[in-house]
Amino acid sequence: MLKDFADIMERALALGGATMAVAAAEDGEILAAVREAARLSLARAILVGDEARIRELAGPEGLPSGARVVSVAAPQAAALEAARLVRSGEAEILVKGAVNSSDFLRAVLDPERGLKSGGLLSHLAAFEIPGEPKLAFHSDGGMNVQPGLAEKRLILENALGALHRLGIEIPKVAVLTANERVSPKMIATMDAKALVDAWKAGDFPGCLIEGPIAMDIAASAEAARHKGIESAVAGEVDLFILPDIEAGNIAGKILLRYARAQMAGIVLGAARPVVLVSRADDAAAKLHSIALACLAARSRP
Secondary structure, eight states: OOOSHHHHHHHHHHTOOEEEEEETOOOHHHHHHHHHHHHTTSEEEEEEEOHHHHHHHHGGGOSOTTOEEEEOOSHHHHHHHHHHHHHTTSOSEEEEOSSOHHHHHHHHTOTTTSOOOSSOOEEEEEEEOTTOSSOEEEESSSSOSSOOHHHHHHHHHHHHHHHHHTTOSSOEEEEEOSSSSOBTTBHHHHHHHHHHHHHHTTSSOSOEEEEEEOHHHHHOHHHHHHTTOOOSSTTOOSEEEOSSHHHHHHHHHHHHHHSOOEEEEEEESSSSOEEOOOTTSOHHHHHHHHHHHHHHHHOOO
């Protein structure tokens, strides 16, 4: 069980420092996160971008310990160069800086310099929620807009692979819908049943999956008892599979705004872990995401 981001950090540090390539590193919050990662010996950085601007933002303290700069002026070109550094093995993790997300993902998928693996890219978010005993993982609230059943299978496979690498041996999974009744009028319930049926047939080993299941049941064993629903995951879910990007986006932002949760996120399905953070994220969120990527990069199932 991963209790919180301190747990993630401790486990990542135990595996030794990684190297990250930061695309368009001329971003103050990213540089603050990189500086803290270096101070903790979590990761050293190759800072790809406008060197003059990077050094200006680094201020009188100078560059983070152990960092080097690869000077590439245009953000799109910096993203391609950072991806190439990861592809070549000079770095293990790709981190988004001050570059548009679309341009960054184009670099990830570039056939010559990127990190294409043939799989589906999907987003895995980890939430540290006040009062909860462990981290909650959500997928996919950041990449796939309206996934069908085939895409949901790949999203689930990506997330399970990551959780196994993070040390969660038998993740408990809730395939979320609006209710527990299967109805052709609610495609998400049909997809949830299909995923559970596939799991029962042995397609997703090393986990426990229930669905369709509503959030109140997934989050609370007491709610399940009150509704007379037998559940082996209620109140103990590790991984929440969201029906689409809107549900994932809304759920995540509610947790951040109203529950005062903290979040980290990485992109799965590429050849190496990718940190895709928002410019609105603070340095702590970016550091947590780097730690999550380090653990995913260094760990083995």
